Amino acid sequence: MSPSADLKNVKEQWEAEDIAKTRNAIMAKLSERAIPSKLIGVEEQYGQVFDLLQRVISLGESNSCLLIGPRGSGKTLIVRKALQTLQSMYNDSFITIYLNGFTLPNDRLALREIARQLSLEHELEGKHSFADTLSFVLSQLKSGSKIAKPIIFMLDEFDLFAQHSKQALLYNLFDIAMSNQTPIAVVGMTCRIDAMDLLEKRVKSRFSHRQYCLFPAKSFEIFLQIARNSLVLTTESDLFDNDVFRKIVRRIFDMTRDIRTFYRICFKPVAQLSQASPFLKASHFQSSNEQQQSDSRTQLIRGLSLLEICLLVSIKHLLSRSYSTFNFSMVYDEYKEFTFSEAVKGVGMHAYKWPVALKAFEHLIQMELVKPVEGGMKCSKEYRTMRLMMEPAEVREVVEGFDDVPTSVKRWVQN
Amino acid sequence: MNFAQELALLYPGRSSQISTLIELIGQPTDASPPVIFVYGHSSLGKTTIIKHIFTQLLSATHYAFINCVERHTESLLFEHALNQFAGITPSFENDFCNWVKCGDINEFVVRLRECWTDDNARYLILDRAERLRDMSPTLLPALLNLPALSCKDLKELRYLASLLFPVYLLPVKEGTAKRSEHGKLAKNIQQYFKLAMDKLYLRDISSSEWIKHASEIENNQNDQSLTSQRMEVPYYTKFLLIAAFLASYNPPRLDQRYFVKSNEGRITRRKRKNNKTAKSNGKPRQQLLGPKSFPIERMLAIFYSILPEKIEGTVDIHMQISSLITLRLLIRTTSTIERLETVKCKTNVSYDFIKQVSKSVRFEIDQYLYDFN
Numbered sequence: 012m013s014p015s016a017d018l019k020n021v022k023e024q025w026e027a028e029d030i031a032k033t034r035n036a037i038m039a040k041l042s043e044r045a046i047p048s049k050l051i052g053v054e055e056q057y058g059q060v061f062d063l064l065q066r067v068i069s070l071g072e073s074n075s076c077l078l079i080g081p082r083g084s085g086k087t088l089i090v091r092k093a094l095q096t097l098q099s100m101y102n103d104s105f106i107t108i109y110l111n112g113f114t115l116p117n118d119r120l121a122l123r124e125i126a127r128q129l130s131l132e133h134e135l136e137g138k139h140s141f142a143d144t145l146s147f148v149l150s151q152l153k154s155g156s157k158i159a160k161p162i163i164f165m166l167d168e169f170d171l172f173a174q175h176s177k178q179a180l181l182y183n184l185f186d187i188a189m190s191n192q193t194p195i196a197v198v199g200m201t202c203r204i205d206a207m208d209l210l211e212k213r214v215k216s217r218f219s220h221r222q223y224c225l226f227p228a229k230s231f232e233i234f235l236q237i238a239r240n241s242l243v244l245t246t247e248s249d250l251f252d253n254d255v256f257r258k259i260v261r262r263i264f265d266m267t268r269d270i271r272t273f274y275r276i277c278f279k280p281v282a283q284l285s286q287a288s289p290f291l292k293a294s295h296f297q298s299s300n301e302q303q304q305s306d307s308r309t310q311l312i313r314g315l316s317l318l319e320i321c322l323l324v325s326i327k328h329l330l331s332r333s334y335s336t337f338n339f340s341m342v343y344d345e346y347k348e349f350t351f352s353e354a355v356k357g358v359g360m361h362a363y364k365w366p367v368a369l370k371a372f373e374h375l376i377q378m379e380l381v382k383p384v385e386g387g388m389k390c391s392k393e394y395r396t397m398r399l400m401m402e403p404a405e406v407r408e409v410v411e412g413f414d415d416v417p418t419s420v421k422r423w424v425q426n
Numbered sequence: 427m428n429f430a431q432e433l434a435l436l437y438p439g440r441s442s443q444i445s446t447l448i449e450l451i452g453q454p455t456d457a458s459p460p461v462i463f464v465y466g467h468s469s470l471g472k473t474t475i476i477k478h479i480f481t482q483l484l485s486a487t488h489y490a491f492i493n494c495v496e497r498h499t500e501s502l503l504f505e506h507a508l509n510q511f512a513g514i515t516p517s518f519e520n521d522f523c524n525w526v527k528c529g530d531i532n533e534f535v536v537r538l539r540e541c542w543t544d545d546n547a548r549y550l551i552l553d554r555a556e557r558l559r560d561m562s563p564t565l566l567p568a569l570l571n572l573p574a575l576s577c578k579d580l581k582e583l584r585y586l587a588s589l590l591f592p593v594y595l596l597p598v599k600e601g602t603a604k605r606s607e608h609g610k611l612a613k614n615i616q617q618y619f620k621l622a623m624d625k626l627y628l629r630d631i632s633s634s635e636w637i638k639h640a641s642e643i644e645n646n647q648n649d650q651s652l653t654s655q656r657m658e659v660p661y662y663t664k665f666l667l668i669a670a671f672l673a674s675y676n677p678p679r680l681d682q683r684y685f686v687k688s689n690e691g692r693i694t695r696r697k698r699k700n701n702k703t704a705k706s707n708g709k710p711r712q713q714l715l716g717p718k719s720f721p722i723e724r725m726l727a728i729f730y731s732i733l734p735e736k737i738e739g740t741v742d743i744h745m746q747i748s749s750l751i752t753l754r755l756l757i758r759t760t761s762t763i764e765r766l767e768t769v770k771c772k773t774n775v776s777y778d779f780i781k782q783v784s785k786s787v788r789f790e791i792d793q794y795l796y797d798f799n
Contacts, residue, residue, distance in 0.1 A: 031453065113531070114531045341710055341714040378467075394716025394717070
């Protein structure tokens with residue numbers, strides 16, 4: 012499965028099955044389904060979290076902590092990795108409950124989800140009110156009758172749980188952790204640096220105030236290592252010595268430091284692996300990178316019809332005359348003036364009628380290149396005040412770089 | 427020939443997008459990128475191609491195709507998707523029941539796991555995904571880009587081509603031109619094309635009407651009946667409409683100058699001067715800003731002033747005003763409970779329309795409009 016250097020020389024033809032396996036293995040890493048075998052750049056935080064969780068399981072010490080870091084910095088990964096290791100060490104002697112703030116908009120649903128993950132769903136039947144459910148789940152948690160095992164709560168998007176009314180769930184979870192009834196660990200994950208300030212006083216005082224901060228890759232070398240770790244199955248690969256490839260990665264590092272942006276350009280080259288080209292190629296990365304970097308709006312404008320482009324240029328001229336907003340009739344007036352002046356010069360451009368231009372204008376609205384001003388007066392659509400959703404200079408740039416536009420329009424956009 | 431090449435033949439100009447999509451999806455058991463975002467102008471074939479690829483590559487329960495316009499709430503969306511994953515179609519046999527009731531995203535995730543019977547990847551295809559923004563903010567998926575080749579609106583082009591092609595062929599059939607004389611044929615079609623662009627693009631007339639119209643066009647070059655929808659209203663009502671139009675677009679301070687009959691001589695002189703000053707100050711003309719609302723009293727005053735003869739009684743006039751409001755030729759800008767005398771209105775007709783109305787009652791509206799062209 013792993014294409015190493017000497018195999019490369021011996022084996023000319025790769026089996027289709029091998030290619031598919033390789034492709035799947037890399038894809039799983041890129042889509043963050045598989046946990047990589049080693050962590051890079053977050054070893055210290057991993058050690059702390061692992062230690063905390065291990066104490067809960069082995070010693071029954073309840074605890075709580077909060078992981079803070081931007082998206083893609085590896086918060087969830089750390090906890091998943093720690094749980095995976097603990098699973099292999101302690102088998103099934105603990106229970107994990109995973110709650111995500113995005114899918115659980117209130118505490119009632121969160122409680123039902125907890126009960127479901129504890130397989131207590133059926134005993135909840137008939138208990139519809141929030142108070143009933145809460146008291147039942149709490150009694151189960153506190154008594155430890157059914158579940159004497161330690162429980163690890165993972166709260167993804169922790170800040171969203173803090174926005175639930177009265178923070179009842181957080182209060183109760185931290186309360187159990189404080190009072191040492193059933194051994195539980197509460198691990199919150201958030202990308203909000205002020206997540207602590209969201210907590211009410213009574214909730215805050217029950218929290219252990221353990222915070223671990225994660226940062227995106229500190230140096231380019233680390234970033235490159237993470238990329239290599241997720242993309243390459245063996246240690247040997249000439250891809251990372253390729254200048255073109257390094258340049259692409261460098262650019263992403265300089266722009267965002269977000270490893271997921273890098274993953275995004277990897278999908279296509281990995282999907283292209285086949286028997287004909289069994290190795291990742293820098294040229295594939297380059298084309299994929301160009302595709303992903305391209306500005307969608309510029310691409311969309313390139314698909315506009317000539318009339319729609321003329322309307323955009325009219326808008327640009329209106330804006331250059333210190334109007335900040337405009338309506339269709341003003342735009343059409345500008346457009347008419349242009350076609351009229353062209354007709355005088357003898358070039359002759361077919362001037363579209365008012366309703367035709369209005370339909371084209373509506374298409375611009377539909378594309379959201381032009382948007383109605385909020386709170387505008389109620390009036391017919393020709394006179395509704397609008398705002399351009401792009402920079403006037405952008406219009407000029409696009410029109411000038413467009414081969415299909417007649418020279419008269421190009422000249423028009425320049426003055 | 428493999429599947430990608432077959433599809434590329436069916437959908438010309440899309441071969442790179444098709445092969446990319448097929449590569450990304452791979453085999454049913456393969457891992458695939460979490461999100462694929464397909465974008466482009468309308469009628470480029472996004473929906474058609476994706477539907478085609480998925481129906482050919484995957485079995486019906488491995489993907490759910492959802493139009494976000496049809497399924498405009500979260501529960502509709504979830505239930506419809508789950509039906510498709512579970513392979514259930516609401517029909518007479520099952521009392522048109524959905525597979526499960528599902529109102530929130532958490533339930534959706536749970537149910538989704540329930541119908542995950544094998545290791546194959548599942549795809550949720552959301553057509554018109556921009557509508558997702560109207561739903562809860564946590565629903566929006568992360569977006570991925572796939573640049574689209576640009577191309578003009580094919581629906582319009584196909585619509586036009588299907589209607590114009592018979593006309594294009596006409597000279598060939600009649601024997602006045604040969605099949606190879608493209609230039610001659612193109613010249614012949616040009617007049618139709620220009621007309622069709624204006625008429626058919628707006629769907630002003632239906633395609634059948636157009637076919638009828640095209641056969642008549644040679645006999646009657648400037649056909650009036652098609653250039654505007656006519657509206658027949660009584661004689662006095664036409665003047666009411668004109669008065670409303672004037673009141674909407676002229677500034678009230680100039681009313682005295684335009685409508686006090688004794689000093690007509692001054693109008694033209696002043697008007698010219700005003701046109702100049704209007705250009706220099708920065709505000710756009712009222713014509714471009716749209717109609718302003720006015721009190722009914724002002725409109726009535728203008729109405730009586732522009733009428734060529736005197737009329738008596740106001741009851742009928744008031745009835746006409748309210749019928750104009752019902753016809754939406756006048757728009758009420760104040761609340762509906764008020765009495766008619768105190769109501770404020772504005773006109774809802776275009777300049778071209780009012781010009782025709784004025785022409786039919788021989789009223790020269792251009793002389794009374796301030797700063798118009």
